[in-house]
Amino acid sequence: MAGAALTRFLEAVKGFEGRGRNDLREFLEFTGEEGKDAWTIDVPETIDAVKVMTIHKAKGLGFPVVILLLYGQQWQAPDFYLDAGEGSEGGVDGEEPSGVQVLKINKGLAEADENLKRVYDEARRRDQVNNLNTLYVALTRAESELYIVGVKGPRGKFPFDLLGGEYRSSPNLPPIRRPDREAAGERAPLRRLAGFFDAAADPRQSLNEESRRRGEFAHRILAEIEYVAAGWPAEAAAAASRIDPRFRAGASPEADEDSAGLVDAISAFFGQAPAAGFFEPRPGRRVLRETTFCDAAGRSVRMDRVVVDPDAVHVIDFKTGREPGLGDREQVLGYIGIVKDVFPGRPVYGILAYIDRAVWEPVE
């Protein structure tokens, strides 16, 4: 099963890919420089080993035995001091933030100016408080035994000045109870499926963005038209104008000029027999436009136009483009099968309407 190193590697890949990157060379850069953390393997909590960590990392944790290494510290003046002043507030409220001052101060300067002294003393006090907090954390991690090993230099007095005299260990230490292994919880079984898998890429050779949009626009125009009363050019143009510009034919406003070409093509093709007959109102006729049918497995298909007459049903599928599709006929035959179920007892006919090729092709 997966070891820590392999998993760590996969995690690094995940982090890298998450930045939208897919370049092996950049991955090496990423993991070499920016992502050194990517190779850090956390030692499992339950491993039977001494844990070595900083005081900060130990925050919130407890251990039966703690060996604490303390080094003498002295005030390390920061390279610079930040002074936000008082009552500064900025952001999106229309007021300019008062800003933060970056100050370079030493003790002498601080003595000479009241404001600088405030900043200097504040920083020093903050440092002392932080040190005390850290020391508190360090001294309170042990459950049974605490050993402090001090390294006291000539200058660093803290924390030894605080701890006072020498500390000696207690002569009668109780035996340390080892942590309850069971309390760590059961181990989850893991499984890495063997091998790497090739997922098939999309076989399409082109995005066909323009033709896709053109086809979609043509369908939207035709979906707007139930019956033609005012003549095809006017109906088609009015239908096109009702369509949200987002769905216009071209992928850019410049290409919208093509809309006119499409409207003309639609008008010319459907304005003539036999297509025109399927856009005329007739007694008992019902027209279903862009309507969802389902096959016997519950798979939905959206049919472009189904003309339901009392004596027959016609399924018309609109196509744009200069070439017929390989599966066009099979698609319409599938539709016919579905519609037969829905309108039993009526003959169902299929039609492929190739708008750009001006071909009206019955499918049986």
Next chain:
Amino acid sequence: MSVGIVSPREGLIASVLARLTPKGKDYSGQWVVFPERRPGYYLRKALAKREGSAFLSPRIDSMDAFVDRVYRERLGRRDKSIDALDAAALLFEIHRDAPGRLGGGHFLTADQFFPLGTRLFRDLEEMAAGSVSGEALSRSDGWSDESVPEAARRRLQSLSLFYERFYEILAGRGYSTPGSRLRDVAAALEPGVFADIDRIILAGFFPIAGGEAAILTAMAAWPNVDLLFQAGTGVGEALDRIGISDPGLIAEAMKVEAAPPEAVIEFVESPDAHGQVFALNAAMAPDLADPAGLDEHSVIVLPAAETLFPLHQQTLAALPAEAYNISIGYPLARTPISGFFDRLLELVQSADEEGRVYAPHYLRFLLHPYTKNIYLNGRADLTRVLIHAVEDELIARRTRAFWSLEELPNDAGIRAAVAERSRGVESAPDPAAFMAHLASIDAALIAPFRSIRDVREFASKLRAALTFVYDHSTARRHVFFHPYAEAFMDRLEALGRSLLGPTVFEDQASYFNLFRKVIAAGSVPFEGTPLRGLQVLGFWETRGLPFRQVAILDFNEDVLPASQRVDSLLPFAARRALGLPTYRDVERRVEYYLDTLRRGAERVRIFYVKSKDREPSRFVEKLIWERQKSLREPRASKLVRKVRYQVALQTPPLLPAAKSPEAASFLRTFVYSATALDTYLRCPLQFHRRYVLGLREREELGEEMEAKDIGSFVHSILEEYFGRFVGRRLRAAALDAAAMEALIDRRFAESFGPDLSGGLYLMKRQTRAHLLEFLTGYQKPILDGLEAAGKDLRIPSQDRICDFVVPSPGEARAWGPVFRRGLSSDRQVRPARAARRRPFRPGLQDFGPDDLSRDRF
């Protein structure tokens, strides 16, 4: 009206199904609305099973689609629908003209404003959908009991201006937004609108404050409307929110809620995402071994999209494609196309005033997998040959940082490198064809972005670049490239068409910033149809669906519930006062849907990551606690299985490397550079690998000059400066600081162009300071001293090897009795004793003869 409480075990789909009554096989008189689209697929499948044949589907919509359909088809409203991109443009218009602008002097250009604009739009839309009045918003000073800070009150005043102006403009220009449509539909809803519909079922909602609740409230009283709710945590309050307070119904809901869920629940803690996936594989082993048995009643929930690809690579890719569905929105910014555009725009942005591009960025762009696999004569390998030849040459001439796109395909050095690289490559074209190919790549992908008219043209050029990559490179053979490309095309098309389209930026970088922000807000919609097999869904996509087997990954705090909560400019108190959903409402909704998911299932596996920066979700903690109580188990750890890896903590000892005769022979004649010595002192093994075995990293053309490059560059300046003194007496007066400065300026301009920025600017300043100090503070005093003592100093040559011998005290070690090595010296001066050799080595500490201790070798 009929309101029903559905037990999650019974299932929402089954309950809706039972209420649908067709005319023959025709369900078109029925209209079902769910919170999401996906339940519709389940309902159709269930109908097919019941009918045993094909049928005319009922109308099934998500709430958003329902509102849009009613707005357009039923109310006959045909205005232009605008989205967040358009809205950002309109809001920017208002912002520019506003007297007291949000953010004061910030957000002055459209790209800077865009993120604020989209946030603003979200808030305005919520207010519109919730039919908040402008007066209510501007009356914020009346909320004395609400703890709205002063700054937030002022912000609300600005918001009220935006709110009123924005929707005025919409109405005036014939636009609509999802929020305005929802508001208008809610206001216009009456039974007559649906006169031809026999029955309307609204199912699976958990109403919280806002527009959706308004629709439910409006329709709840109609005779032909059924409202179906799943029993789960907090459903009683939710019913109350839409005015349903039937005690019998509430009691029924409470009864289901009080019953303990029947699902077996498992908890798995992992240190990382892959651990979860491996544990999931183990848990699902029987299902994965028999994919035919997987059906749509099993789900893997991914509340964090980032785990989709680990899951895909490690689990799903082992299954046939028809054995699973993925339905989730995957962030566009995480896709490799985003990385490709980053590289392209970084390159374009690097151009100096003369239009020359920065060599490291040019190379990074060429080396991107999409670029270096553009076909030449139908072959991608030839382009790789070309691009690696360009790389060789640019690295060899690394001190030349800027190149024009015109000179690169005409450069004799690159041409020679191409000829060299392509020698022996089968059916390779001649170098001229390679160079023409390089020019064509530049022309198709880089050159169009040198001038940009406006946002519309920019978007169009990006689309053209993507189409070029799709048509002419191997990129389309990458998994998921097609859906990524389509999503990018749609997003870019929307950007070009949006009201931002005519925006003109003065600074080219603004176009690029806008692009990055627009992409950051977009996602690739994996639809997951047709419905089949194991379902891999985002959390919200699971709403109302009947699952028996549930696995939830990344069930972590900041994921469920999300850390962003409600990303709003409106403070909590204001949202509450305005009747808008607060983060608490959103969390209640999360909890409710989790509860219904669990109650409907037979088995629920919960995976979460616990590491130094990730914690389990509060909902997980709650579930564990409930489980502890029911099992009377005080130790939570007993209920959680943990992913643990094998870790060997012992470091194997470093073994001595026995020297072969060849290695020993090599070392005897090896000339040590200071760098080689430094390497040895730092790590003998590294020295062995690098110098004895000759292994080294391939050189890269980095953005920042490496230490050795800086060293070489500075050495070359010194070489030129002192070159005129070779063989002549060097006098203190001849050390001319101005000449040194002029030389530094000239050499930097030659190598890096006239305008330096960032690291190069600093490097020039450092170089100038150090070299002047070297000249005046170090060399000059020495010369002054020599001249005062009546001595000459001459430079006989600038580069020479000197030998020295370190005797061994008898005991032979691995390196032999005598250590004899050569050191390369920067220059030799006479008298040698007067001027101790001081190598100029920026960034490296000096070392003295003591460092050459034999023992250390």
